[in-house]
Amino acid sequence: MSSEKVTIFDTTLRDGEQSPGASLSIEEKIEVAHQLAKLGVDVIEAGFPVSSPAQFEATRLCAENVDGPTICGLARANSKDLQAAGDALKAAKTSRIHTFIATSPVHMEYKLRKKPDEVLKMAVKAVEEAKGLADEVEFSPEDACRSDMAFLVEILNAVVEAGATTLNIPDTVGYILPYEYGKIIAELNEKVVGDKDVVLSTHCHNDLGLAAANSLAGVSNGARQIECTINGIGERAGNCALEEVVMAIRTRSDAFEDIDTSINTKEIYRTSQLVSHLTGFSIQPNKAIVGKNAFAHESGIHVDGILKKRETYEIMTPESIGLGESRMVLGRHSGRAGFVDRCKTLGYDLSPEESKAAYEKFLEIADKKKEIFDEDLVAIIGDEVRGGEQIYKLEYLHVACGTGTLPTASVRMIVNGESKQAAACGDGPVDAAYEAVRLACEQSPKLEGYNIQAVTGGKEAMGEATVRVSDGKRTFMGRGVSTDIVEASAKAYVSAINRMVGWKNREQETRVEL
Numbered sequence: 001m002s003s004e005k006v007t008i009f010d011t012t013l014r015d016g017e018q019s020p021g022a023s024l025s026i027e028e029k030i031e032v033a034h035q036l037a038k039l040g041v042d043v044i045e046a047g048f049p050v051s052s053p054a055q056f057e058a059t060r061l062c063a064e065n066v067d068g069p070t071i072c073g074l075a076r077a078n079s080k081d082l083q084a085a086g087d088a089l090k091a092a093k094t095s096r097i098h099t100f101i102a103t104s105p106v107h108m109e110y111k112l113r114k115k116p117d118e119v120l121k122m123a124v125k126a127v128e129e130a131k132g133l134a135d136e137v138e139f140s141p142e143d144a145c146r147s148d149m150a151f152l153v154e155i156l157n158a159v160v161e162a163g164a165t166t167l168n169i170p171d172t173v174g175y176i177l178p179y180e181y182g183k184i185i186a187e188l189n190e191k192v193v194g195d196k197d198v199v200l201s202t203h204c205h206n207d208l209g210l211a212a213a214n215s216l217a218g219v220s221n222g223a224r225q226i227e228c229t230i231n232g233i234g235e236r237a238g239n240c241a242l243e244e245v246v247m248a249i250r251t252r253s254d255a256f257e258d259i260d261t262s263i264n265t266k267e268i269y270r271t272s273q274l275v276s277h278l279t280g281f282s283i284q285p286n287k288a289i290v291g292k293n294a295f296a297h298e299s300g301i302h303v304d305g306i307l308k309k310r311e312t313y314e315i316m317t318p319e320s321i322g323l324g325e326s327r328m329v330l331g332r333h334s335g336r337a338g339f340v341d342r343c344k345t346l347g348y349d350l351s352p353e354e355s356k357a358a359y360e361k362f363l364e365i366a367d368k369k370k371e372i373f374d375e376d377l378v379a380i381i382g383d384e385v386r387g388g389e390q391i392y393k394l395e396y397l398h399v400a401c402g403t404g405t406l407p408t409a410s411v412r413m414i415v416n417g418e419s420k421q422a423a424a425c426g427d428g429p430v431d432a433a434y435e436a437v438r439l440a441c442e443q444s445p446k447l448e449g450y451n452i453q454a455v456t457g458g459k460e461a462m463g464e465a466t467v468r469v470s471d472g473k474r475t476f477m478g479r480g481v482s483t484d485i486v487e488a489s490a491k492a493y494v495s496a497i498n499r500m501v502g503w504k505n506r507e508q509e510t511r512v513e514l
């Protein structure tokens, strides 16, 4: 049985871009529009052409260059706006003018300063005019949810008569509750749509955090178009988020029987990232579907459940929105199962005793740190459990530095059992020591990070150096402690190099075994 389609009308480039601080350049709008076409939206509201030359140009270029979706432009109920929208949309394969006028008592009386019958006449005239300027006409009674129902029915019947084929019902100020919105849509479906070829559309704002819930209540009661934006950007608290409604309909197909959208959900994550990057609006980590934590798990009981059967804690897969795999985060809520699994992924096959010792050390560190990364695990297992991989050992370090002298360092190291010496100059004592270590070890890792801090107090304070080095593919961490901070730094560096080379050796051994 073929499913009934809900049209996805994306207004990221119009209502979304109306958010303070979200404005996009013309080129950026075109880039987003191409990505929206890839995502499979049915309609792109490209802008409000009359509002500025850049809005006009962006809408015109979308109409000219973006294939697939219908391209739409917004217009108030006046000839100037309608004409501008019509002009901007001329090149579109399928064009739509979206014209609107407010119908709520507060908007009509104070904002428009018009009587309802004047508003009705303006709406009808606008739709008639729009019909001659675009392929399709959509009408919105702005602030519909705070409008009088009898007036809403009257004006909507009049615009349908005038040629509007989509009736959008905006909850302009994000005021309505899901059951109320569903009731409004059901009533309009009965009193306006009936058996006419007219589509009811939702346009919900998120002031009370109900935009997605309201839109879905609309669909359940007969709406067959959802207006939404990527990441839910838009005026004030934003619009209904495309990714939320699309994934709700897809994931809960049991509740939305025979209803689906044409969205290629695998493009959701990419589109979300693009919009976030171009608008500069970062995505909150706990944002549904596209937030960094939406598919991340740390709690031990959850990770254990997921490792046994993914569906225990995931109602959809990250792959379905175009993300890689679920992210298992290691931190102080992790349990043994998640910890051992990550160690295995890193190539460590730990004995039960090693596993116990490593997990205890891990918990100790996790209490001090927000997240434990792979390089921390390598360090824990390398140093604390297996006593460290001592390919290189620092035996002797001498550093000369001071005002007016060139910092120099000499080192003696045990390299694979052999004694090696090297000396070098540098920008400072640590730099000189690192250069001497590199020469002695014949290794040249990239220094990615360096940090020194006092770990005890007083005159005899121990300094702890933490170093991150990279071999171009992976990062390795080393720690060194001493009352002499140059020595602590050198120890940390040697320890990081030991891990890097140890890792390489293990990798080669695995390859030979294979």
Ligand SMILES: CC(=O)SCCNC(=O)CCNC(=O)[C@H](O)C(C)(C)COP(=O)(O)OP(=O)(O)OC[C@H]1O[C@@H](n2cnc3c(N)ncnc32)[C@H](O)[C@@H]1OP(=O)(O)O
Pocket: 015, 018, 048, 050, 051, 052, 075, 076, 077, 078, 100, 101, 102, 111, 112, 113, 142, 172, 235
């Ligand atoms: C709910 C929504 O999202 S609506 C869309 C909101 N988007 C925007 O406003 C986009 C950016 N806006 C703009 O660039 C400008 O406001 C423009 C170009 C649209 C209009 O600018 P201006 O002509 O300077 O008018 P201004 O913004 O000060 O006031 C709006 C005017 O439009 C009138 N108006 C508002 N809505 C409508 C409508 N749907 N149909 C006809 N007139 C309307 C108002 O009554 C007011 O008229 P007045 O000046 O006679 O009192």
Ligand SMILES: CC(C)C(=O)C(=O)O
Pocket: 015, 100, 140, 142, 143, 168, 170, 171, 172, 173, 203, 205
């Ligand atoms: C222009 C209309 C549809 C709008 O954005 C709103 O009412 O929120």
Ligand SMILES: [Mg+2]
Pocket: 015, 170, 172, 203, 205, 235
């Ligand atoms: Mg809006």
